[in-house]
Amino acid sequence: MSKPKYAVIVEYIKDKIAKAEWAIGSQIPSQRELASQFQVNRSTVITALDELMADGLIEGVAGKGTIITNNTWTLMGRHAAVNWNDNVALGIHQASMNMVQEINEAESDPHFIQLSKGELSPDMFPLQTMKSIVRNVSEKLIPFGYEEPQGNRFLRESIADYLSERGVDVSPSSVLVVSGALQALHLISIGLLQQGSTVFLEKPSYVQSLSVFQSAGMTLKPIPMDAEGLRLDMTSPVKQKGKHVLYTNPTFHNPTGTLMPEQRRRELMAVCEKQQLPIIEDDVYRDLWIDAPPPPSLKSNDNYGNVLHLGSLSKTLSPGLRIGWVVGPESVISRLADLKMQSDYGSSTLSQLVAAEWLASGAYDDHLGHVRNDLTIRRRAVLEALETYLGDDAEWEIPRGGFFIWVRLNAAHHTGRLFQKAYARGIILNPGSIYAAPNGQYIRMSYANAGLEELEEGIYQLGQLMKQG
Amino acid sequence: MSKPKYAVIVEYIKDKIAKAEWAIGSQIPSQRELASQFQVNRSTVITALDELMADGLIEGVAGKGTIITNNTWTLMGRHAAVNWNDNVALGIHQASMNMVQEINEAESDPHFIQLSKGELSPDMFPLQTMKSIVRNVSEKLIPFGYEEPQGNRFLRESIADYLSERGVDVSPSSVLVVSGALQALHLISIGLLQQGSTVFLEKPSYVQSLSVFQSAGMTLKPIPMDAEGLRLDMTSPVKQKGKHVLYTNPTFHNPTGTLMPEQRRRELMAVCEKQQLPIIEDDVYRDLWIDAPPPPSLKSNDNYGNVLHLGSLSKTLSPGLRIGWVVGPESVISRLADLKMQSDYGSSTLSQLVAAEWLASGAYDDHLGHVRNDLTIRRRAVLEALETYLGDDAEWEIPRGGFFIWVRLNAAHHTGRLFQKAYARGIILNPGSIYAAPNGQYIRMSYANAGLEELEEGIYQLGQLMKQG
Ligand SMILES: Cc1ncc(COP(=O)(O)O)c(C=O)c1O
Ligand SMILES: Cc1ncc(COP(=O)(O)O)c(C=O)c1O
Numbered sequence: 038m039s040k041p042k043y044a045v046i047v048e049y050i051k052d053k054i055a056k057a058e059w060a061i062g063s064q065i066p067s068q069r070e071l072a073s074q075f076q077v078n079r080s081t082v083i084t085a086l087d088e089l090m091a092d093g094l095i096e097g098v099a100g101k102g103t104i105i106t107n108n109t110w111t112l113m114g115r116h117a118a119v120n121w122n123d124n125v126a127l128g129i130h131q132a133s134m135n136m137v138q139e140i141n142e143a144e145s146d147p148h149f150i151q152l153s154k155g156e157l158s159p160d161m162f163p164l165q166t167m168k169s170i171v172r173n174v175s176e177k178l179i180p181f182g183y184e185e186p187q188g189n190r191f192l193r194e195s196i197a198d199y200l201s202e203r204g205v206d207v208s209p210s211s212v213l214v215v216s217g218a219l220q221a222l223h224l225i226s227i228g229l230l231q232q233g234s235t236v237f238l239e240k241p242s243y244v245q246s247l248s249v250f251q252s253a254g255m256t257l258k259p260i261p262m263d264a265e266g267l268r269l270d271m272t273s274p275v276k277q278k279g280k281h282v283l284y285t286n287p288t289f290h291n292p293t294g295t296l297m298p299e300q301r302r303r304e305l306m307a308v309c310e311k312q313q314l315p316i317i318e319d320d321v322y323r324d325l326w327i328d329a330p331p332p333p334s335l336k337s338n339d340n341y342g343n344v345l346h347l348g349s350l351s352k353t354l355s356p357g358l359r360i361g362w363v364v365g366p367e368s369v370i371s372r373l374a375d376l377k378m379q380s381d382y383g384s385s386t387l388s389q390l391v392a393a394e395w396l397a398s399g400a401y402d403d404h405l406g407h408v409r410n411d412l413t414i415r416r417r418a419v420l421e422a423l424e425t426y427l428g429d430d431a432e433w434e435i436p437r438g439g440f441f442i443w444v445r446l447n448a449a450h451h452t453g454r455l456f457q458k459a460y461a462r463g464i465i466l467n468p469g470s471i472y473a474a475p476n477g478q479y480i481r482m483s484y485a486n487a488g489l490e491e492l493e494e495g496i497y498q499l500g501q502l503m504k505q506g
Numbered sequence: 507m508s509k510p511k512y513a514v515i516v517e518y519i520k521d522k523i524a525k526a527e528w529a530i531g532s533q534i535p536s537q538r539e540l541a542s543q544f545q546v547n548r549s550t551v552i553t554a555l556d557e558l559m560a561d562g563l564i565e566g567v568a569g570k571g572t573i574i575t576n577n578t579w580t581l582m583g584r585h586a587a588v589n590w591n592d593n594v595a596l597g598i599h600q601a602s603m604n605m606v607q608e609i610n611e612a613e614s615d616p617h618f619i620q621l622s623k624g625e626l627s628p629d630m631f632p633l634q635t636m637k638s639i640v641r642n643v644s645e646k647l648i649p650f651g652y653e654e655p656q657g658n659r660f661l662r663e664s665i666a667d668y669l670s671e672r673g674v675d676v677s678p679s680s681v682l683v684v685s686g687a688l689q690a691l692h693l694i695s696i697g698l699l700q701q702g703s704t705v706f707l708e709k710p711s712y713v714q715s716l717s718v719f720q721s722a723g724m725t726l727k728p729i730p731m732d733a734e735g736l737r738l739d740m741t742s743p744v745k746q747k748g749k750h751v752l753y754t755n756p757t758f759h760n761p762t763g764t765l766m767p768e769q770r771r772r773e774l775m776a777v778c779e780k781q782q783l784p785i786i787e788d789d790v791y792r793d794l795w796i797d798a799p800p801p802p803s804l805k806s807n808d809n810y811g812n813v814l815h816l817g818s819l820s821k822t823l824s825p826g827l828r829i830g831w832v833v834g835p836e837s838v839i840s841r842l843a844d845l846k847m848q849s850d851y852g853s854s855t856l857s858q859l860v861a862a863e864w865l866a867s868g869a870y871d872d873h874l875g876h877v878r879n880d881l882t883i884r885r886r887a888v889l890e891a892l893e894t895y896l897g898d899d900a901e902w903e904i905p906r907g908g909f910f911i912w913v914r915l916n917a918a919h920h921t922g923r924l925f926q927k928a929y930a931r932g933i934i935l936n937p938g939s940i941y942a943a944p945n946g947q948y949i950r951m952s953y954a955n956a957g958l959e960e961l962e963e964g965i966y967q968l969g970q971l972m973k974q975g
Contacts, residue, residue, distance in 0.1 A: 058680045060811040060835030141847070145654060162649030171644035171856065178640065180631030181826035185614060211527045216685065220850040227696075248848055342529040357650035357855030366529030378610075379717055381689040385854035386826030387640065 042077050046085035049075075054094060054105055064102045065095060137244060143465040150495040152459075153467040154486040155291065155440050156356060161411050163404045167355070167391075170400065174390045181386040186374040188214025188362075189389040195396035196348075196362050203323065204337035205346065205364065213370045215377065216359040216384045218321050218349040219245055222284075225317060225345065226253035228376040229369065230282060238284040239267055241472030241479075243291045243319065246284055259473050264434060266290065266297035269308055282315050288331045289322035289439025292472050292481035296437045299332035306338055314343075321349040321361070324405050326438035327413050342366040350392055352440070353405060359384065360392040412438075412485065415492070419484040422493045426500030440485035443469075446478050450503055453477060458502050464495045511546050515554035518544075523563060523574055533571045534564060606713060612934040619964040621928075622936040623955040624760060624909050625825060630880050632873045636824070636860075639869065643859045650855040655843040657683025657831075658858040664865035665817075665831050672792070673806035674815065674833065682839045684846065685828040685853045687790050687818040688714055691753075694786060694814065695722035697845040698838065699751060707753040708736055710941030710948075712760045712788065715753055728942050733903060735759065735766035738777055751784050757800045758791035758908025761941050761950035765906045768801035775807055783812075790818040790830070793874050795907035796882050811835040819861055821909070822874060828853065829861040881907075881954065884961070888953040891962045895969030909954035912938075915947050919972055922946060927971050933964045 040048075053059040066074070071082045086103065089095045096106045143149045187193060193209035200207055215221045222245070230236070232254035238246060240259030250257060261268050266287050285305075287297035297305070309316055318335045336346035342365065349361035363373060377383060395401040416435075419442060423433060433444045446452060452468040459466055469479030484492060509517075522528040535543070540551045555572065558564045565575045612618050656662060662678035669676055684690045691714070699705070701723035707715060709728030719726060730737050735756050754774075756766035766774070778785055787804045805815035811834065818830035832842060846852060864870040885904075888911060892902060902913045915921060921937040928935055938948030953961060 058677060058811075058836050060837050063835065063837040141655070156651050159649040159651070162651075164647065164649055168644045168647050171647065172641055175637045175640035175644060178633065178637050180628040180633055181824055182625050182628070182631075183825045186610070208527060216850040216854070219848075223849040245848065252848070342527075351851075355650055355855075356652045356851065359850065359852070359854045366532065367527050368529050368532040379688075379714065379721070380692040381685040381828065381850075382820075382825065383828070385685070385828045385857040386824075387856045387860060388854040391856060 042075065043081050043084040043088070046071060046075055046077075046082060047088050050085070050089055051094070059105055061105050063105055065105060067102065137471055140465060140467065140471075143460070149463050149465045150491045150498075151465055151486045152482050152492070152495045152499075153465045154483055155352075156486055157352070157408065158411075158486050158488065160488065161408055162355065163400075163407070166400050166404065170391055170394045170398070174387065174394055177390075184383040184386055184389065186378050186383065187212065187370065188384065189386065189393065191397070192360075192389045192393035195393045196364075199396050199401075200346075200348075200364065204333045206337075207364050211364055211367055211370055213363045213374050213377065214384055214389060215361045215363060216381070216388075217351055217356070218319060218347040218361040219249070220359075220377075221345075221347045221361060221363045221373075222246060222249045222317070222319075224373050224376050224380070225363075226250050226255065228373060230255055231280065233280070235281045236284055237281065237314070239286065239290065239293075241292055241469060242284070243286060244471050246286075246319075247473060250284070257473075262290075262293065262295060264295065265301045266295050267301075267305060269301070269304055282317060283309060284317045284319065285335075286319040286322075287335065288320055289325060289436065289441075291322070291439070292441055292467065292469070292479075293443040294434065294436030294439055294441045295443075296331055302332060302335055302338070306335060306343075309343060310341065316344045318344050318346045320346060321352050322439040323348070324353045325408065325412060325440070327409060327416060328437050331438065336364065342369075345369065350395070350401075353408060354395060354401065358388045358392055360388050412440075415484040415489065416442075418489050419482065419492055419496065422496040423482075426497050427503065430500070430503045440483045442482045442484065444480050444482050446480065446503070448478070451477065452480055455480070455499070455502060459499060462498055462502070464498055466495075466499070511544065512550050512553040512557070515540060515544055515546070515551060516557050519554070519558060520563070528574055530574050532574055534574060536571065606940055609934060609936065609940075612929070618932050618934045619960045619967075620934055620955045621951050621961070621964045621968075622934045623952055624821070625955055626821070626877065627880075627955050627957065629957065630877055631824065632869075632876070635869050635873065639860055639863045639867070643856065643863055646859075653852040653855055653858065655847050655852065656681065656839065657843075657853065658855065658862065660866070661829075661858045661862035664862045665833075668865050668870075669815075669817075669833065673802045675806075676833050680833055680836055680839055682832045682843050682846065683853055683858060684830045684832060685850070685857075686820055686825065687788060687816045687830040688718070689828075689846075690814075690816050690830060690832045690842075691715060691718045691786070691788075693842050693845050693849070694832075695719050695724065697842060699724055700749065702749070704750045705753055706750065706783070708755065708759065708762075710761055710938060711753070712755060713940050715755075715788075716942060719753070726942075731759075731762065731764060733764065734770045735764050736770075736774060738770070738773055751786060752778060753786045753788065754804075755788040755791075756804065757789055758794060758905065758910075760791070760908070761910055761936065761938070761948075762912040763903065763905030763908055763910045764912075765800055771801055771804055771807070775804060775812075778812060779810065785813045787813050787815045789815060790821050791908040792817070793822045794877065794881060794909070796878060796885060797906050800907065805833065811838075814838065819864070819870075822877060823864060823870065827857045827861055829857050881909075884953040884958065885911075887958050888951065888961055888965065891965040892951075895966050896972065899969070899972045909952045911951045911953065913949050913951050915949065915972070917947070920946065921949055924949070924968070924971060928968060931967055931971070933967055935964075935968075 050065065059065065068079055068082045072079050086095065095103050098104045140153060144151065144154050190209065192214055193212045196212050197207050197209045226249050234255050235258050236250045236255045237258045237260055239262050242259065247257065260271050267285060287302065289296055316335060320334050323331060334346060336344045345363055345365040347361065347363055350358050420435065430450060431444050431446050433442050436442055456466060456468045467481040470477055487495065519534065528534065537548055537551045541548050555564065564572050567573045609622060613620065613623050659678065661683055662681045665681050666676055666678045695718050703724050704727050705719045705724045706727045706729055708731050711728065716726065729740050736754060756771060758765055785804060789803050792800060803815060805813045814832055814834040816830065816832055819827050889904065899919060900913050900915045902911050905911055925935060925937045936950040939946055956964065
């Protein structure tokens, strides 16, 4: 005779509590979720929960759902267990915004059409070359332990060569290898900036840049953009030296796709030099130009050590490598290296060796050629679909590189509603609001990730939704 | 006609400044360092520095040495550049202690006899197996992008299996993959603990545990140890719930080598449950037992989700993989996973796949067998050498596993002085003071890293130095 269904649910939950996987004070899944997980009626779930309540293990709490109350503990006549959840809400670091978490989850669900994902399509992943490079690395392996604080020397040399081809003349001692550009921002925010510092940044800005600086206690000052990037007339004069920094992404900006022209770059450098405002230049999209190479980086015109320059292999090759770099004055780099050692003892040796091999062998440059071709085709397809299906309801600029088109919906539409409706149809898009965009009228559309047909299908569907109003 | 030597130095420094590798406000190398770098007399260096001073590029500052003053900037009639160095001292995170930095540098210098390094000898690196596992991984590769927040699923399953063989029964959803156990401590300190929280820990304790908690604004409360680990009679009662945590390394403790017996573990769990004190159990040395397997981990007796359990492949296989894990209640793990995403978007996919292959294939268990044999031989050799050369001047307990012997020098000796003298002879050791040891009479000796002959030679030399007094 098999167990009644409600008893299966009771055992499942008791086991979770016993194994301490569901902590005391934490919420259990909703009745609806449990019903669907166990393929039973809601009433069966309720029977199970009633039994657990009678056992004193769970409790309904107004506004919080059903909570685990750890009555095994009480029954044993001892004290209540610690409530780690108290800590969860109190940490220094903020949980990322709910909508961002929702998007993150949908982004790893292959059933969604990804109009959002800032990551190259798996189609563009250079699998054969990656395999042979990893195999090469395996053959050349020697015993490896903790790496040098600034990162593997061969990789730093390769990065210095890579940068010098792009007009940034540095030696390997000014390079710090990081586990992606995001880690660089994290290290800078906890190690170089003071609590209460002001971070000037583009409005809108890369979503993680907002949370990383805010979590470290910085004040954000978003600066409006125009078609050429940051509007210099909108920067307010900086008073206290050492209290302010500018974070900018001038080349194929995330999320707007904007490319800052050479003249604006020169003006920006002049303003920052005059204002004594150090710059964090996020240059992770540089290699993804489509029409023509972008103007030189801010770093390449930095004669005074004012610019910390960030790069990464995530956007061009694979984010799974977790390899990026920061370039700047040696004293700053060695401070950041010390912090990196204190937070994770350096990046994976295997990833560093594989990255170095990509850069040094020339395979990376070959690969970029393919990626640019592909992005050209994808951009064309998406622009055509936009014209066809959204031409009456939205407008946009043509991006000159990178992954994103920043689409402005006509006033009649509301992106929050559109997000929900599209989500219901299995389409995921990024509403401008999560980037601290000036108003709710934008969506960020990525042409880098979904297949060509999916891209067209997704945009067609959006068009339909908008016609419905 | 070749350039005069002083001019070579002038150009070298001008170039460093122009490239902004040496930032304004930073100190240039000392005259002695420059003289030795360029193989010239001190007077040639002085000629070069005089010229640079005349150019207005550098300046002597009392108590600070020679500083770069950025007069190119002034000469151009503009404003002074930003001084990143102002920021260096002000960040939230503290620079690691100077002596620790000195030791770190000597640890990557192969000319030193390493009596200090907490890392397996390269002789024990399983090079052939590592090569073939990396090759296997290369053959099975599929396109890889950003990983799931908690880490690669195959790896989490392998870790769950690994733990269940060690008496810790968890599902992969309670596991977070991290880039080494140190990163876990970093994430916990910025994400779960409140500023001003108290962290109880062993006195002495793993050196990075001190800096990571302190940098995040925690108060440390070191608890004395005896031969069985933490002394429970020394813990003061905890008042405020959610404000305190215990960090402990009960199995082959760093730096003392102490193994907490089963009875003490049970008592510790009872005290913490009673005091509602959550535990961070650092278990990175567990697999390195020599005489007999250690008692079960605290986590394996944790029925109430009070223990966050840390493990790592760094000590047993290779720290260059940067793979470790945290296990705990799901709500805590998902909070930490979210933070991990915000700080580096997850660990290297290649490292994760290689780690999973090691665990799942059984190669890891085979390798542990070899490591244990080797450590048995090394421990015996070091104990013999200690007896022979330091028998009159020091005492110690026999460690039952792990890497370290905690050597107590007789009162006549001073470890600070011994450290300096040994350093001068090319021997690097870790004085107890850096671990917040109770007094200056201890050194941590590692039998895991140097070759057998070097170990004996190093201990012989220490004996000589101590005979000299
Ligand atoms: C502007 C920008 N900077 C940095 C990153 C971080 O990339 P990674 O940490 O993978 O190098 C991203 C990725 O989304 C980005 O868009
Ligand atoms: C007690 C202890 N915990 C954690 C670590 C960190 O190791 P990893 O971050 O390489 O896993 C070490 C390494 O020295 C250690 O001794």
